[in-house]
Amino acid sequence: MPPRLGLQAETISRCRRLARDVAEAVRRETEPFTTVSTERSILRLLGVDGVDADDVPVPNRICDALLAAGKLPRGVSLWMGSALARGASDVSEAALRLSRPEGARDIEPHPRWREALAPHVGAGLARVRENRAERERRMARHPPDELPLLYAIVATGNIHEDVLQAAAAARAGAQCIAVIRSTAQSLLDHVPYGATTSGFGGTFATQENFRLMRAALDALEDELGRYVRLVNYCSGLCMPEIAAMGALERLDMMLNDALYGIIFRDINPLRTLIDQRFSRRINAAAGVVINTGEDNYLTTADAVEQAPAVLASQFINESLAKDAGLEPWQIGLGHAFEIDPTREDGLLQEIAQAAAAREIFPDSPLKYMPPTTHLTGNIFRGFQQNALFVLTSVATGQSIHLLGMLTEALHTPLMHDRWLAIDQAKTIRANARHLSDEILFAPEGRIVRRAREVLAGAERVLDGVARIGLFEALASGVFADTRRPREAGRGRDGVIARDPDHVNPFLEEFAREGAGAAR
Amino acid sequence: MPPRLGLQAETISRCRRLARDVAEAVRRETEPFTTVSTERSILRLLGVDGVDADDVPVPNRICDALLAAGKLPRGVSLWMGSALARGASDVSEAALRLSRPEGARDIEPHPRWREALAPHVGAGLARVRENRAERERRMARHPPDELPLLYAIVATGNIHEDVLQAAAAARAGAQCIAVIRSTAQSLLDHVPYGATTSGFGGTFATQENFRLMRAALDALEDELGRYVRLVNYCSGLCMPEIAAMGALERLDMMLNDALYGIIFRDINPLRTLIDQRFSRRINAAAGVVINTGEDNYLTTADAVEQAPAVLASQFINESLAKDAGLEPWQIGLGHAFEIDPTREDGLLQEIAQAAAAREIFPDSPLKYMPPTTHLTGNIFRGFQQNALFVLTSVATGQSIHLLGMLTEALHTPLMHDRWLAIDQAKTIRANARHLSDEILFAPEGRIVRRAREVLAGAERVLDGVARIGLFEALASGVFADTRRPREAGRGRDGVIARDPDHVNPFLEEFAREGAGAAR
Amino acid sequence: MTARSADPGRVRAYGDKWNDGVVQISFTLPLASSARATEAARQYVAAMGIREPYVALAEPIAPEFTFFVVYGRAAHEVDARAIAAEEVEAAALSRDEIDAEIALRFGRRLVVLGCALESDAHSVGIDAIFNPKGFSGDYGLERYANLDARNLGAQVPVETVVRIAREAAADAVLVSATVTQNEIHVRHLTDLVDMLEAEGLRDRITLVAGGPRIDHRLAKELGYDAGFGPGTTPSRVAAFVLEQASRRMQAPGDAPA
Amino acid sequence: MTARSADPGRVRAYGDKWNDGVVQISFTLPLASSARATEAARQYVAAMGIREPYVALAEPIAPEFTFFVVYGRAAHEVDARAIAAEEVEAAALSRDEIDAEIALRFGRRLVVLGCALESDAHSVGIDAIFNPKGFSGDYGLERYANLDARNLGAQVPVETVVRIAREAAADAVLVSATVTQNEIHVRHLTDLVDMLEAEGLRDRITLVAGGPRIDHRLAKELGYDAGFGPGTTPSRVAAFVLEQASRRMQAPGDAPA
Numbered sequence A, B: 001m002p003p004r005l006g007l008q009a010e011t012i013s014r015c016r017r018l019a020r021d022v023a024e025a026v027r028r029e030t031e032p033f034t035t036v037s038t039e040r041s042i043l044r045l046l047g048v049d050g051v052d053a054d055d056v057p058v059p060n061r062i063c064d065a066l067l068a069a070g071k072l073p074r075g076v077s078l079w080m081g082s083a084l085a086r087g088a089s090d091v092s093e094a095a096l097r098l099s100r101p102e103g104a105r106d107i108e109p110h111p112r113w114r115e116a117l118a119p120h121v122g123a124g125l126a127r128v129r130e131n132r133a134e135r136e137r138r139m140a141r142h143p144p145d146e147l148p149l150l151y152a153i154v155a156t157g158n159i160h161e162d163v164l165q166a167a168a169a170a171r172a173g174a175q176c177i178a179v180i181r182s183t184a185q186s187l188l189d190h191v192p193y194g195a196t197t198s199g200f201g202g203t204f205a206t207q208e209n210f211r212l213m214r215a216a217l218d219a220l221e222d223e224l225g226r227y228v229r230l231v232n233y234c235s236g237l238c239m240p241e242i243a244a245m246g247a248l249e250r251l252d253m254m255l256n257d258a259l260y261g262i263i264f265r266d267i268n269p270l271r272t273l274i275d276q277r278f279s280r281r282i283n284a285a286a287g288v289v290i291n292t293g294e295d296n297y298l299t300t301a302d303a304v305e306q307a308p309a310v311l312a313s314q315f316i317n318e319s320l321a322k323d324a325g326l327e328p329w330q331i332g333l334g335h336a337f338e339i340d341p342t343r344e345d346g347l348l349q350e351i352a353q354a355a356a357a358r359e360i361f362p363d364s365p366l367k368y369m370p371p372t373t374h375l376t377g378n379i380f381r382g383f384q385q386n387a388l389f390v391l392t393s394v395a396t397g398q399s400i401h402l403l404g405m406l407t408e409a410l411h412t413p414l415m416h417d418r419w420l421a422i423d424q425a426k427t428i429r430a431n432a433r434h435l436s437d438e439i440l441f442a443p444e445g446r447i448v449r450r451a452r453e454v455l456a457g458a459e460r461v462l463d464g465v466a467r468i469g470l471f472e473a474l475a476s477g478v479f480a481d482t483r484r485p486r487e488a489g490r491g492r493d494g495v496i497a498r499d500p501d502h503v504n505p506f507l508e509e510f511a512r513e514g515a516g517a518a519r
Numbered sequence C, D: 001m002t003a004r005s006a007d008p009g010r011v012r013a014y015g016d017k018w019n020d021g022v023v024q025i026s027f028t029l030p031l032a033s034s035a036r037a038t039e040a041a042r043q044y045v046a047a048m049g050i051r052e053p054y055v056a057l058a059e060p061i062a063p064e065f066t067f068f069v070v071y072g073r074a075a076h077e078v079d080a081r082a083i084a085a086e087e088v089e090a091a092a093l094s095r096d097e098i099d100a101e102i103a104l105r106f107g108r109r110l111v112v113l114g115c116a117l118e119s120d121a122h123s124v125g126i127d128a129i130f131n132p133k134g135f136s137g138d139y140g141l142e143r144y145a146n147l148d149a150r151n152l153g154a155q156v157p158v159e160t161v162v163r164i165a166r167e168a169a170a171d172a173v174l175v176s177a178t179v180t181q182n183e184i185h186v187r188h189l190t191d192l193v194d195m196l197e198a199e200g201l202r203d204r205i206t207l208v209a210g211g212p213r214i215d216h217r218l219a220k221e222l223g224y225d226a227g228f229g230p231g232t233t234p235s236r237v238a239a240f241v242l243e244q245a246s247r248r249m250q251a252p253g254d255a256p257a
């Protein structure tokens, strides 16, 4: 049991209440809309896939055609169902018809469209459920994982090199493998197709790349006697589509933050907040653990000053996630070890913040990110900071430990950079195994006081956001001093007012399943 | 204030009582003797120095001559005094006479020898006192040192390279500079002379080398705004002579262990225990802080098993030191961070042992030695272990921190190995400055229980040693499973039964000064 | 005898003795750990001209890969006297001096644009140069009275930069490049130069690149007037812009050396 | 397309792509930190044949010294197939097998001495080979029924070793050398060979050296029959002694290849 700070329960629940208000206001404001990406996700769940001659994904073609024909407000489901009811032999034939401008223009709603679509909705859901069950079966075969989970990234840009290095990392002890995306994939309004071998600072997230890596990790399961989790990024303009792809290919974790795209990629706030909801609905159903991206705040601003903003954002991410039906165990909240290592008593502040997060979110996994901004070309100093990071992680009972790289300031990880990080974390995790049981914090001491201060700060932030609402807060630069007006940013044109009779059959199913019960 | 374990005060004082009994028995058993090295030390304090044509130090020549003439049992003081009373113009002329076989043979005791010698005894003592006062003056000029003191070693074998690297280390932040001795200098029954440039694994301890390094460090004092301490080894066959040289050249710390030479160098127990007393008398007068060498036990045996033996040895070293007139602040007790880093909860045991030492010896500086035996060619892993070592040192309030080298398993420190270690320690020391105030140990937890276990083990060892006496204990292999019979080992022939009228004027003076008051 | 000191004409690494040439080298070979692999590592290092290579670590990090740490002596020598370190040539001036000089030489404010290109979302670097706060105690360009400093932020398309440069008649364009994997920075930096030339703007504008992996030599190669690496302070950049802009004023039309 | 795999004939370092040749090099140059010093570091590394040297760290560690960490690509290639790793040639046998073989071939116990020489006080290495406990689960020579294993300990004068070897008619002498600074180990190891030869004992005795810095090649050069480095297990040493002693029995008088 990690050492306790004795934070005031009332303060914590007050923060939660404020965050819930924020989340509910967001839902009210976003419910009237759908987005091209949400509609494309429905198509993917129905089994639509592939690209045309110009490498444009079929789901994009269909939505573009329906949009041009003014038919998207009623939702792709109606038209897919109608195409099927009107004789399309299967999903791909229906998709082919609707992807043609004239096909989209001429299609008429069919009264029995729902019946026609139902089996395909069922098939999609079945595959998602089956993947979830498959994961549970595989995990049940092995002893519980050691915590914190060691999370390694691969980022060569070439899926085949990634596979090679992921296998090496898993064998060395990595428990989660994240394939970092090619830079700014979040800005693409489509998902690339097939196996890819040239990315920048990462590898494109494609369904085929997901499949290749999933297969490679499954192949190691018996040798290692454990299940290796696969992670990717479910944020940006294609947030829900990637959630769908992940659900279909049995990814286990998704970086899935409600605000990251808005703040760090200048994606339209309305678009993102609509998309995050469906993407999280899908993740909830798929039994995926999401990771939020609060660590990003600390990469542009001082980690000590930003601590309250990080905590406030965690509360908001938590309530938006619950609102979308995610269970607490699925809500991996992000934070980071980013305080200047030369700062007097900085380590005490890191400990205070990490312990506070643990105490405030007892039922959620905490995703602890490594030092990055203060790493330099001094790779030895970097390795040292990572050692203190691991120790803090273990001593405060963190759940998901992203391995820091001694070469963080220089390049995406080399084969042995990653091995050194895994060996370091494994060694310290064992060497300090029960440290969290054995230390207590001096009452009213520096650590306890710092934790209280951060919580109080977070409450102030939440209070402000609740008063003006999240959209207004984003517009006025409450987060990371970045102003993001409701109507500005990339992808606004992909936001569509829903027709009264617009349906999203998957949302209906998820609701029926009562995934939403958690709300 | 470092975290407390709440060890039983009674157990601790019982250990101390047992250790005092051991020390008193040793004194009774050693008082009837003197040694060639003790007599040579008296000569050095009187101002005798230099070597003859065959590079044999004059003090050795004199003792050998007097020994051959059967005159050593009455002590060099009588004969030097007599030579002076009989017209030797000064110390060196007296020394010259006595260094010749016939001179030693023919010299007759002179009734007024004491008066003749007195001024030279006074001069020697004055220089020692003046050096001590000089150190205090210099230190008073600066703010108090940050703790733990960062202690760096130089070991090139060439005093000039040593000076260069020591200056670099001091500028980087080292507060103590230890010039490691050329391998096995402890086995030489004389002290080499002059500046030396070829040693192995270290540089010879010579008075000129002391002077050169002292001058180099003093020269940095104004630039750095602090006094840099100089350290050397005062153990082996020339233990007291090096103490004398150190007192004359203002060394600040001396590795000066009562048992190291016996156990690790197979030096005769009687010889060592006689010599350690006079060497410590000199160190006491010179205001030197001694460092004991318990860390050495952990280099040949398991650090977890040996913990009680280390603690027992610290108690014995402490009481022998007090018995020789050293104040608690001068008794630097050694221990080390040597537990296998891959051991489950090993870090908790390190913390327990370090905290226990701090709690048991509250008024003595603790000399904390770095991981060495478990370091390998993996220099990154080594740097990581050193980081945990620094953090443990800071968190448990250690006093003298010997910097670990990432290349410990490979070579004596390179210029940048040392820099990296200093930078690491400085950074963590500041980053965790008040950690020791902020953590407590869970009552009855693993850490507290481990500390108790070690103390109980130490009591058992001391009980056994007290019962049979130290010599018998050494003979029966109580320490480091090494058997060292009273009459065996190097340098036994240098032990001489004292004549009833044998005098050591310096011992008399030290006693008068009441340096012995502490006993 | 005192420790032999260095001959600047024949510089070598210093381990713990003058000119011992001690270096540490680490790398991974795609070979399963074995005596053979260790010998391969030794030969690989020997091929670099390293004497007495000593393999301190041969760690199997994957079935077919071994990580090595090797120590040895690099007998190579460098003539430090002969080195002409490619450095930005511009006198170090204070903010006030620069503002004064601009007023004096141009009688107007200089227009300076800043950005990171295309997919590169790293803005901290360019912000460090532009934001009033600046970098390590040195104020940013937006604080300069006589600089009209406009930070366009990150992820700016090349066309956009060129358009604004034309519209604003920019005197200088400062580009930050952080993501360098697979040479993507080279691609974007080159695109900008090409497009500026195509538009006939290149000669009128002082073009500067910067970033953790950028140095003066590389920037020159890519057709920039200067490159700045890690730890750059805004005033050094401002001083260079002043320098270059003045030259351009004297010799309008043709690019300065 | 799958990740290209290695050509054993042309092995190169693997950073994060096949044959990218990425290596990390660190060292200190006796130059004050400056752009010039950084360029000197780049040239020093370039002189090793490293392409695209990138100076990641240039840290002033003393007024006239700068510590560098450099990354680059070593284009050198090693032919892994052609490598004949200098390895001790002796079949791996178990303790029982060895005891049995000794009984069979010699019908007596083999006398084996162990020590560290002169000033070298490091006994842990030789103890690991001799003490019953052994090393990493492999029992030490003193546990062998048919070895009369006598560990003389550390700091043993060369003459003493030779005397005891003569008196005990030793079949093998195993020497541990740990302190290697300024080549002191070479000195002591050579002294022993010389004195054994002077006494006409060398050919009768299997002479083995070991230690953290010892390898087979070095030991051979110094006139030993074999050398063992870090991680050696006693049984490997015993197997070699058996091997050699047998050869000597067949061809008495003349040293085996």
Ligand code: B12
Pocket (backbone or CB within 6 Å): A180, A181, A182, A183, A184, A200, A201, A202, A264, A296, A299, A300, A372, A373, A374, A375, A376, A407, A408, A409, A410, A411, A412, A413, C119, C120, C121, C122, C123, C124, C125, C126, C128, C129, C135, C174, C175, C176, C177, C178, C179, C180, C181, C208, C209, C210, C211, C212, C213, C228, C229, C230, C231, C232, C233, C237
């Ligand atoms: C902060 C950061 C981020 C933040 C950026 C936030 C923001 N708004 O800037 C976030 C989290 C968003 C991020 C994301 C990514 N990052 Co990033 N990130 C970093 C990090 C940790 C610090 C960079 C930084 O801010 N440095 C501080 C500034 C002040 O230093 P600087 O940039 O060098 O600037 C100085 C000088 O270079 C110079 N300078 C810089 N620009 C200019 C311009 C001019 C004109 C002049 C004169 C001078 C100058 O002056 C400045 C002051 O001295 C580095 C690792 C590290 N420790 O360096 C990785 C790093 C740069 N990121 C990296 C990568 C790969 C990414 C991603 C692409 C990963 C992914 N696939 O998701 C993403 C996507 C980003 C994108 N689309 O481009 C890699 C780049 C590898 C490479 N060489 O190609 C690094 C090195 C980490 C790593 N080892 O993988 N990142």
Ligand code: B12
Pocket (backbone or CB within 6 Å): B180, B181, B182, B183, B184, B200, B201, B202, B264, B296, B299, B300, B372, B373, B374, B375, B376, B407, B408, B409, B410, B411, B412, B413, D119, D120, D121, D122, D123, D124, D125, D126, D128, D129, D135, D174, D175, D176, D177, D178, D179, D180, D181, D208, D209, D210, D211, D212, D213, D228, D229, D230, D231, D232, D233, D237
């Ligand atoms: C323990 C130790 C000590 C102990 C020794 C206690 C003892 N009774 O042995 C003490 C504290 C006394 C000590 C003192 C010194 N030490 Co010391 N010590 C070490 C240390 C930490 C570990 C060595 C060890 O025990 N290794 C474990 C054994 C099992 O490994 P091994 O020796 O490699 O043996 C294996 C193989 O090599 C092989 N092997 C070894 N011998 C043989 C023999 C044969 C025949 C065969 C077949 C195989 C074989 O088999 C073994 C099992 O696999 C090393 C640093 C390190 N981490 O390695 C420094 C180290 C060896 N010491 C060093 C030095 C310089 C000293 C001193 C000289 C320093 C000084 N000036 O005071 C002193 C003096 C010692 C002396 N007079 O020789 C240096 C040597 C540098 C160099 N290469 O020259 C080292 C590397 C530390 C450093 N970086 O400075 N030391």
Ligand SMILES: Cc1ncc(COP(=O)(O)O)c(C=O)c1O
Pocket (backbone or CB within 6 Å): A181, A182, A183, A184, A185, A186, A187, A233, A234, A235, A236, A255, A256, A257, A260, A265, A291, A292, A293, A296
């Ligand atoms: C939640 C989240 N999504 C995405 C990314 C990065 O991906 P991209 O560069 O495609 O935005 C990050 C980076 O840390 C993140 O935290």
Ligand SMILES: Cc1ncc(COP(=O)(O)O)c(C=O)c1O
Pocket (backbone or CB within 6 Å): B181, B182, B183, B184, B185, B186, B187, B233, B234, B235, B236, B255, B256, B257, B260, B265, B291, B292, B293, B296
């Ligand atoms: C007390 C003490 N004296 C001396 C030494 C080493 O010196 P030498 O090799 O001359 O015995 C050590 C080594 O750690 C020591 O602890």
